[in-house]
Amino acid sequence: MKKYLATSVLVILLSFFWNCISFKSGSLFPSENQVESIHLCKKIDDSDGLLKPLDIQSEFTFKDDRVICFIRLKDIATKIDLRWKWYSPDKKLVRDTGNVIVSQGDRYLAAATAYDRLQLNPENIAEGKWTVVIFMNDKFIGKKLFQIFPSSPQL
C-alpha cells in the first residue's frame, strides 16, 4: 500500500512542478488610500477615536432629520481631500461640499473616517431615489443610492 501511495504522491508532485510552478517575480502592492467602506446612516458614534456609523440603512423618511454618508479609509500615506455630491431623483446636484481636507499627508494613518450629511427638509428635499457620490483628490471613488419616503416605507 505504501508503495502505491508513495508512487502516486511522486507522480502528482512531478506533474505539479513541471507544469505550473514558477518562481515568483517581485511582489505587487495595491496603492495607498484605500476605501474600506461607505455607509448611509442616521447617526454617528463619536465616543471613540474613529467614528462609527449607527443605524445603517438605505431608506429614510422626513421624520429622519438627516441622511449621513460615512466613509472609512485605510492606509493613508498622502495628502487627501474628500468631496461629497448629493443628487436629487431628477439627477440634479443639490449639495456639493467642495474639497474637505482629511489628511495633510505629513504622517501615515492606518485608518481615517469622515462623513457628510444631507438635512431632510420636506420643503426643499424631494422624495424618491437619491444618489450621493464621493470624490477623493477629485477622482470618483464611490457612490451610494438611497430612497426618501414621505412616511414610513412599510406604509
Place this chain on the structure above:
Amino acid sequence: MNSLRSFIVVFFFFLFISAGLNASKMGLMNQASTKEETLISLKGEYLAYSYDFNQIYGENVEFKFSSYSVSCRHIKMDITPRIFYAYGDVIIEKGDEKLNGDEFLFDPKAKKGTLVSYGEKIEIKEVENDKKEIPWQKNDALNELTLAKIQKSLIYFACQTIHITTDFDVYGYNVTLFIEGLESVGFKKLRLSGGINQRRNGISLNRIWYTKSQGLIGRVSYFYEKEKKVNSLTQLHYEERSVLKNYSGLKRQVDVMSSTTINLKNDLNLGLTGNYNSSSLWNTLFWLNKNWSKKFSTQVNFSYNKPINLKGEAWFGLQSTIDTGKFGNVSFSGKYEIQNQMLTNFSYGNTFLKKINFRLSSSYSQIKIGESPDYSKIFSGGVNLSYDSRIFNVSTDYFLNYDLFGDQLLSQPQLRLGFNPFQFYGGLISASIYNIFIYNNMKKGGIEEDSYSNNTVLTLSTQPIFLQKGFSLNYNFSLEQFVEKEGRNFTTGGFIFKANKSIVKGISVQGLYSFQSRRKTKDWLIEGTTSQDLSAVLKVNPSERLNGWISFSYDPKNSQWRQSFADISVGIIRNWKLHSLVHYDFLLRKINNVDLYLIRDAGRFQLRFIWRSLSKQFLIELVPR
C-alpha cells in the same frame, strides 16, 4: 502521536492532490485557453482575484471593450452574477472619439455599456448600446466588493494581467498566490477560477482517490453543451479494490452514467439516459416530449431495465396532461411491457366556486409475480371532495382497492372535519379542533368484514404573556380521543408550559415543563402511562463572535437528571470559527459525544476540520455553498 502523523500526511496529501490536479489541469488549460476566445483582457498596476468570492478588484487598469480602448483608476468585477464595473477617471477611446466619465458599467458579452458622469447633474451616455439599457444602479451590488474583502479571502491571487474567457473562466499571468493573507508560491499562468461550479465542454478528470474501504477510486466525465440545443453529461466511476488487504468481494467495479437532452424545437425535445454497472446491471430510457400548447403536452418513452440475474424488461410508455381551464386538469399515463405487464393511471382535478375541490384518480396495474407465470392485478381508485372556508374545512374521501388476483376488495370512506385555529380574549388564546372518521369494508371470497374508527384532537395555546419586561410565559394544551369498533379507546392529553427570561442583553434562559398522559380503556380495563420532562436552556449571544446554548433535561416523575446538550460557536480570527457540540448523559455519567468543528467561511465554499469523538473520526471537508 500516530493520529497526529496520519493527520499531517493526509492533510498534505490532500493539498498536493488539489494542487497537482490544478497543475495538470493547467497544462491542458494552456492549450485550452488559447483555443477559447478571450472575452476581456485586463492589464493593470495591481489586479486581485478572490477565489472565495469569484471577484476581481483592480487599479489603474486598461482593457478593450468592443472596438474601444478603456482606461480607469479602479475596476470591480463579480464574475458569478456577471457584473462588470470600471470607475474613477474612465476614458473610452476609439480613433478620434474620446469619452470621459466617472463610472462605466458594461456587459462585455453583449457589448453594451453605460458611462456616467457626476457634474452639475448626472449624465448618462450609452456606449455601443442601442439595445436594452443597463440599469446604471446595477453596480450598487458591488459596494461590498472592496480590496479589504478580497484580501480577507482564504485564497486570493495578485497579478497584473487577467484574461476572462467567453465561458467566464479567469486566467492570471505571473500570479502570486495568497493563502489566508500570506504570500505563497507564484505561477506563470493559472486558471484562477478553476472551480467547483463551472463545467466546461470536454473530458475532465474529476477525482483520483484512495480509501481503506473502497480502494483506488477514479472518476472521469465528459460534458458537452450547445446553448439551448444539446446538453450531455457522461460519467465513468471506477473502483479498484484488488489493492485492499483482506478484501473478498469484487476486485473492481465500473459505473457509467450518461444523460443527454436535445431540444429539437422550442416545443419538442428528446432525451436519452443510460446507466451501466459492471455487475451486469444496466438500464436505459429514451423519451420524446411534445408541448402542443402551454396547456397540453404529451410524452412517449421507451425504457429497458436489466436487473441482476433476472430477465430484462422493455417498457413502452405514453403520458399526457391537459389543462382545460375551468373544466379542470386531466392527466393520463400508460405503460406496456412486452411480457404483458402494464401500468395505467388516470386523474382529474378541478376547483368549483373557488372553494370546492374535486379530485378523481384511478389506476390499474398488471405485474408479474417473480418468475412465475401469474400476474398481480390491482385496480384502485379514489374520489376526494373538499371545502375550505375561513372558519372550517371539510373533506370526504372514498378509496377503493380491488385485488383481482387475490379476489380481495377494500373500500374505505373517510370524513374529515376541522375548525381552523380561532382566537379569543383578544388573540391571547388560540384553539383548534379536528375530527377524522374512517370506515373500512373488506370483502375476501365470501367473507365480509367491516370496522371503523374516530379520532378527535383539541389544542389550545396562548401567546407569550409578558409578566414583566424580558419575562414571558406561554402554555400549550392538547387532548386526543380515539375510539374504534373493537372498543379499544385511547385518551391522550398533555400540556407544555414555557417560560422565557432575558437576563442581560444577549443572555437569556428558557424553562420548559411538559406533561403527557395516555390512557387505554377496553371494557373494564384501564391502563396507561404518563411522562414528564423538565428542561432548561441557557442561550448566550452577546456578540456576533460568540453564540451558543446549553440545555439540561430532568425527569421529575423519577427525580432523575437525564441529559445535557451544549452548542457553542466562537469566532476566532478572520473568518475562522470554532464550533462544538457536546452531549452528556447523566444516566451513564459520561460524555456521550463531542463534535468539534474548525470552520473557515470562504465565500463560495467552506473548509471544515471536524473531530467526532463517537466514531473517532477526523474529517476534512471542502463544502461548496
